[in-house]
Amino acid sequence: MKTNALILKVYLIVLSFLLTTCNTSNKKNAEKKSGKNPDLLQVLTQKIAQGKYPKTNALLISKKGKVVFEKYFNDYHEDSLQDVRSTTKSITALLTGIAIDKGFIKSVHSPMLDYLHQYNKNTLQNWDQTKDSITIEHLLTMQTGIGCEQFFGNMGLPDCEEKMFDQNDWVKYGLDQKMAFKPGTKWLYTGTAPMIMGAVVSEASNKSIDAFASDYLFKPIGISHHYKWTKNRKTGRVFTAGNLRITPRNLLKIGHLVINGGRHQGKRVISEQMINSITSQKVTLPNNYSFFKTAGNTWKGQKPAKYGYYWYTEEVKMHNKTLTLKFTFGNGGNYIVLVPELDNLVIIFTGSNYGKPILNKQPFDMMYQYIIPHFLKSNKGL
Numbered sequence: 001m002k003t004n005a006l007i008l009k010v011y012l013i014v015l016s017f018l019l020t021t022c023n024t025s026n027k028k029n030a031e032k033k034s035g036k037n038p039d040l041l042q043v044l045t046q047k048i049a050q051g052k053y054p055k056t057n058a059l060l061i062s063k064k065g066k067v068v069f070e071k072y073f074n075d076y077h078e079d080s081l082q083d084v085r086s087t088t089k090s091i092t093a094l095l096t097g098i099a100i101d102k103g104f105i106k107s108v109h110s111p112m113l114d115y116l117h118q119y120n121k122n123t124l125q126n127w128d129q130t131k132d133s134i135t136i137e138h139l140l141t142m143q144t145g146i147g148c149e150q151f152f153g154n155m156g157l158p159d160c161e162e163k164m165f166d167q168n169d170w171v172k173y174g175l176d177q178k179m180a181f182k183p184g185t186k187w188l189y190t191g192t193a194p195m196i197m198g199a200v201v202s203e204a205s206n207k208s209i210d211a212f213a214s215d216y217l218f219k220p221i222g223i224s225h226h227y228k229w230t231k232n233r234k235t236g237r238v239f240t241a242g243n244l245r246i247t248p249r250n251l252l253k254i255g256h257l258v259i260n261g262g263r264h265q266g267k268r269v270i271s272e273q274m275i276n277s278i279t280s281q282k283v284t285l286p287n288n289y290s291f292f293k294t295a296g297n298t299w300k301g302q303k304p305a306k307y308g309y310y311w312y313t314e315e316v317k318m319h320n321k322t323l324t325l326k327f328t329f330g331n332g333g334n335y336i337v338l339v340p341e342l343d344n345l346v347i348i349f350t351g352s353n354y355g356k357p358i359l360n361k362q363p364f365d366m367m368y369q370y371i372i373p374h375f376l377k378s379n380k381g382l
Helices: 002-034 039-049 087-101 129-133 136-140 160-164 170-175 192-205 209-221 248-259 272-278 359-380
Strands: 056-063 066-072 312-318 321-327 335-339 345-351
Touching (some): 056 359, 087 192, 087 209, 160 192, 209 248, 248 345, 335 359
Antiparallel strands (some): 056 066, 335 345
16 A cells, blocks of 8 residues: 555656646747747846946837837936937938938038038138038048047047037038048048038028928927937037937837838838938948947957948847848947848937946947847747
8 A cells, every 4th residue: 555655656746747847848839939038138127227237228129110128227217318429410311311302402422512601711711622522421421531530539630529519600610620631531530520411401401400300300200399409509500410319219210210211101201212321331440440349349240330321330140140230329328220130120229328438339238148139039939
């Protein structure tokens, strides 16, 4: 009897183990079949909350135009305005594309001074005949040759953006800097180029840039509030190189417009040709510019960054899949990131790591450690 009882007890233990194993296996299989793998995003949320990625204020992710992840940190919420710094430049590129589409600006090859008649050899102290040959595209690709440079800081050229705020006429200040290179020959990151570009759009359309943006970009994609431009206190001119304050949800709408080729809910806002030009790869940036290297991160398959019209491109190979990232970059960690290969993934980061070269690149670590692996697995049904 005792033997039979012992055998029964062992049998029940084995049966319980098999049932537990089977249930666990079935649960894992169900997760695989569902195509969902929330663990990495949950882990990332915990990491941000625990301070691994400090001053990350918001993270939004959409797939096929639908928001699939939205989290806020540090007392930020959906209506909080974030100063997105140079992501403003990328929005200025979109405004330029619209101005070209509507015929206000003839083409990207038009000389910039064709639209800024008040600035010439009689009004600029440091006039140089080569300024006549600076085109719209030179402004958009940061290849004007005007001697301002604020990224590397080791070229012996002034950081004109900081000094610009002390001037009554921001545009004239940029145009009046001395030429350092022939237009089209050298990439010099500077806030003066997009500031001048905004003035061109405004003069060509006979509208203030904030009115132009509202009429032709923001309202058509459903942005009517929750944003604020920075303006010159003395003249009221809008600063089109940075400091736009806007919500992450509104940034997401802009990302959707670009990844959908210039359409919003089926309606054309900007031509696909202009979107392609804006997000193109026109300039190969210096090797030490790469965001990954600057942040101390390295990824196999990484290629040097490319620059279009105030938008960046970087390619990387992960899990035997080549991904092309189209993105904006704003100091502090403010990004719109597009990943077309992953069902039109749009990722929005906002942060306040201003002036911190490593921390304001930490969204790349979040993308490559957690976000992209999550969606790669999801797409494969793993």
